[in-house]
Amino acid sequence: MSIGFAISNMLNRVFKTNVLHYSQLETSSGEFNLVTRDGGLMTAFEIKGTFGIVGAEAFREQILSLVDGLSSGLSRPGYRLQFVFRRDPLNSKEALRRSISGAIYTLNQLNLDLEDMVKERGQLLEKKTVLETCHLIITTYPRAMHPDIRKEAVKERSEKAKVSGGLKPGVMSQSPSLELPGLEMLHSGFINQVISKLGEKLSIQKLEVHEYLLLIRKQITQFGTSDKWRAYLPGDSVPMRLIDEVPLDNDLSHVMWPDISHQLFSREPKIHEKDPTLVDIGDWCIAPIMVDQRPQEAKPFADLFASIDRDVPYQMSLVIESGHERVTQMISRKKTFASFVAFASSENKLIRDAAEYILDIAANDTLVSAQISFSTWGREIEETRRNRSKLKTAVEAWGQLQVVEERGDAIESWFNTLPGISATHLGTPIPLTVTEAMGMSPITRPVSPWADGTMLYRTIDEKAFPYLPGSTLQNANMELVFAPPGFGKSFYLAAANMGLITKPGNTILPRIGILDIGFSSAMFVDMVRDSLPAHMKHLAKSFRMEMDAKYAVNFFDTPLGCQRPLSVDREFVVNMLTLLATPAGRSEGITRLPELVSNLVDAMYDYFSEENNPNMYEPGIDPEVDAAMAAHNINVHSEVSWWKIVRVLHQQGLHHEAIQAQRFAVPTLNDATTVLSQASSISDVYGTAMVDNGQESIIDFLKTMIISAVNDYPILSQPTVFSLGDARIVSIDLMNVARDGSAQAEKKTGVMYMLGRQIICRDFYRKVDITLPEIPAEFRAYHKRVIEKDESIPKKFCMDEFHRTSKVQAVRSQAIVDIREGRKYNVHVSLLSQLLEDFDDNMVKLVNNIIILSKGISEMSLNEIRERFAPSEDAVKYMNRWLTGPGAEGSSMLYIGQLKSETSPKIEQVLRLTLGPTEIWAYSTTPTDVSLRKRMSDRIGLGNALRVLAKAYPRGSAQADIQKILSENAADLESDDDNLNLFDILADRVIKAHPELIDPTKMRVA
Structure with a gap:
């Protein structure tokens, strides 16, 4: 056997x-x-x-x-x-499987009904990428x-x-x-x-x-x-x-x-x-x-x-x-044999010559x-x-x-x-x-x-290129995005924010705040809100800022129990007050003004602290605080400070009411002139300092500018009223308070950007080991719980239309502070602009991600990209060839990135961002498409509207149909109802054509 x-x-x-x-x-x-x-x-x-x-x-x-x-x-x-x-x-699909499944798992964890959209993206990319x-x-x-x-x-x-x-x-x-x-x-x-x-x-x-x-x-x-x-x-x-x-x-x-x-x-x-x-x-x-x-x-x-x-x-x-x-020996043997029989055949001579050629090369290689x-x-x-x-x-x-x-x-x-x-x-x-x-x-x-990622790009030759926002491969997530109008900037920002939301490991929504001039980011937030269950819809909100008392925000606010600002917040307050004190249109700095403002900020908090001249509690100012005190039998004598009320409410566990009370304890912009007049620490140092070649004392100059600011910006000069509440995905539209034109308008735009920044990310810059030592001992346990809730959660601050701040240095200085400090606090910062000159050398040095969506409109623009971002010549050639604006294949961009390791080579690739029709419809800012989307959303809810529009117009736009209807079938659009227009009628047609796609449970409730 x-x-x-x-x-x-x-x-x-x-x-x-x-x-x-x-x-x-x-x-x-x-x-x-x-x-x-x-x-x-x-x-x-x-x-x-x-x-x-x-x-x-x-x-x-x-x-x-x-x-x-x-x-x-x-x-x-x-x-x-x-x-x-x-x-x-x-x-x-093997190259995409883990990325798509990871995003879907996160959506389920977050109770976001966006699984179909992510699957749609995966199915599209299966056809447009190759493993x-x-x-x-x-x-x-x-x-x-x-x-x-x-x-x-x-x-x-x-x-x-x-x-x-x-x-x-x-x-x-x-x-x-x-x-x-x-x-x-x-x-x-x-x-x-x-x-x-x-x-x-x-x-x-x-x-x-x-x-x-x-x-x-x-x-x-x-x-x-x-x-x-x-x-x-x-x-x-x-x-x-x-x-x-x-x-x-x-x-x-x-x-x-x-x-x-x-x-x-x-x-x-x-x-x-x-x-x-x-x-x-x-x-x-x-x-x-x-x-x-x-x-x-x-x-x-x-x-x-x-x-x-x-x-x-x-x-x-x-x-x-x-x-x-061994190789040379084998070739030599063949050469010897070919030489021996060369007289008999011309082919053997060719063999010998070929062998000699290779052996000649072998002498040096x-x-x-x-x-x-x-x-x-x-x-x-x-x-x-x-x-x-x-x-x-x-x-x-x-x-x-x-x-x-x-x-x-x-x-x-x-x-x-x-x-x-x-x-x-x-x-x-x-x-x-x-x-x-x-x-x-x-x-x-x-x-x-990144082996997997929630941002799924592809190379020009169709290789998947995943990117994971906030990964440990990079020290931080700071980015600059350049794109002229119409080159996909809004689409990119929405897709990038969705990538952060769907990042594996998220068990609660990340905190994302977008400052915008216009409605594009609001559409993204509306989509997120529409995708949340009813009991969570308050977590996504979009606002349009108005110069109205209901939007009042006091930028002197401090964290609960803190009578002085945290060091990271103090820097913002100084920047904001310096901006308000700088005359509109003035580009050069005013000698000693920043130092005076810095001293004034410290003096204001000292002046209104509990041990000096605290603001006194008055019943009736905040009914919510009064009701809480009455409900808990908190009796106070007539002469008690708001700081005392804050402490008592905190001790009762009434933290929301304590925060409300503290709004009346901290100083406001209105108080700045009082402190300027009374603080000897300021008059002793700056009493003889002059501005404008000795025409005016710097203290009087600052008083005048503050009085003007109080009149020009009433929402800055009173206790805070406006709050984001529990919202975690936020868009603030500054359209009505940030105008183009005069120097005064440009300054106002800068002030509103600064205010919006404070509203969105005041609480972003918190970390237990950095923040708690600055908090009074009595309040540390509370702040520890609050900070730990969000400490490991990504936070992102986006400033779209950043070019609108080009004449306002304070905004740029604050942006650099936010970028510089962001790494320590797990804060992502994204600045998006239509102009290259908006990104100065300091910004370029501090960020680790640069997105260029356009080569510019001239050779001069291309040279400016070279000088500012230093791409390789190969990258410039690719950029010149492929960055031609959004098309059927998506938006092309040059991505320049730096990994954590200093020895790692720079990432430099021309990539395409290709979105599915649902996402394109969700993020579109084209006026005609926005009008149609709005009409349909009002009738059947945003989720249903996107599903129907994606089916009816899979390329992401109805513009061609709209133009065709206008030019060829105007008579068909006549309606007895004068309140209906083209978009109402078209919306009605599209909805009737696809009833099977409409989920009755997601219809908009009036």
């Missing part, structure tokens, strides 16, 4: 009747290494790609740098590099060792194996004793040399052995394998089987880890019965092809990539075998042996053949290569394209210099540093 099995097993190995006989994978050794059947070591890496745009010159420099570092290692024998690149349009992967397998074979050392290592291994059942205790299991002693040192040394050099230019990740084997199994099964699948390897529990798999008395296969090959293949591949050049693996057909000759001219991989049709799936394997001397193979696939045989034909045509044009479809065994040819499986490759070994080999390798594809 055993003799028969041995003979049968030997014949099976010769004729390769089982997947076990194709694979060189034996077992694992530690966390990252696999052992080959001949005792070698193998380690897998994912080459994610390059963060920058690689043009011709950058590519040349990159390859020369790699060659310089890799040539010495590749000159020695015994090492193999296998680059495996896969591009798979049939499985594009790409690239892996590097580094193998060190026993022949890398000196022959004498190898001989001793084999002997040592044999001795150790004797005490553990032999080298192969189970025919159908793994052999944990096969690794050659001493080889690991050579292997790790070679890896360090290769990866340290590649890592200078590329993003690379070492794969743990289970990750690597899952990768192979997914490629074998065309991603029909769960992410939870895990191979059994030494260190894992042994899956014992109650079956004798091998008819040998001493075989231990059933009580050891199963052979890796049998774990990788759930079914045996077979030669296709209709075409012996194809492999049949059940639901799929695989077509392998091999490169048969050296290219006439080695071309970069990018040339091949660009020439292959987008719809053709393919996998490429480039195997590089080290050993310069390291030679390696390379084998290149490809595979493509399809569900049907004809589809697979078509894909093979297209792939073959492209490969043959890549440097004039010769290609064969199959040589010997199609299964083994396919295995040659899988990462690390094959010990022997069937493709013809061709001599290449290291320069040529690295140039042909697929290592310069763009990549995102």
